Amino acid sequence: MRNESEKLDSEELMHLAMHAENHEQAISYLKRVLEMSDDNGKAYYLLGAIHAEIGMYERATEEMTRAVELEPDLPTAHFQLGLLHITSGRVTEAENAWRSLDELGDTDPLFLFKRGMLHLVNDEFDDCIKDLNQGIALNSQNEALNNDMRKVISKAEQVIKPASPSSELDKEESGSDGGHHILLAAYQRDDDTEH
CATH class of the missing domain: 1.25.40.10 (Tetratricopeptide repeat domain)
Structure with missing residues (x-):
């Protein structure tokens, strides 16, 4: 063969x-x-x-x-x-x-995704979620990328929810540093073999 x-x-x-x-x-x-x-x-x-x-x-x-x-x-x-x-x-x-x-301009999904990710690393969660959702709505070609962006949105939404006393404690214990922590949790795999 x-x-x-x-x-x-x-x-x-x-x-x-x-x-x-x-x-x-x-x-x-x-x-x-x-x-x-x-x-x-x-x-x-x-x-x-x-x-x-x-x-x-x-x-x-x-x-x-x-x-x-x-x-x-x-x-x-x-x-x-x-x-x-x-x-x-x-x-x-x-x-x-x-x-x-x-x-590409602000009607292109990739532009919106990159802008949303930059909002994320600056802990601008509302703007991040807005851009990522808009990018998903415009992206009909790459569902896998949309799913990755949905994971980031989900993590960002968890951060901006009104915090209960126990969730504040969980956040402190996790050592979260906002947007960068979300990126690691939502995008990278747990089974990293090479960095």
Whole structure:
């Protein structure tokens, strides 16, 4: 079977990677694409997305960085790169990665998501929730991203609920630092294997 698959070109391998049954298979296809053409920004983007999904955040950041260098017109890659930075506490790097999203305007979901996330790290929870909800309403193309944003909204709503004495105690005991704590709880996995 390996001999037959070696005859596949990079476009066919990309297609197979996007429809792979598991992460291992997709990673294998994408690595073969990059062996054929090391300047394929979309392959780096997909590889970075998979590595982020399995908790290999540093590797994912490197691959997303390479993707936006090669394909500067991939707004989703810019957004994902910013998310990787912001969930690692690198807000300045996230802002730099997201700068190109400003051109999309405030009716684009990615612009609204990035603005909402920046509100979050500044503990501006109401503005965060408003932007993320508006972005979700406009985003009909990426339900997985909408689900990630819903998790952030849920955590932000928990922070701004009128606090009962026991929830104040829970918040103090958890060591929460507002928006950054929410990002870690809502976006990163508990099974991080690489930071």
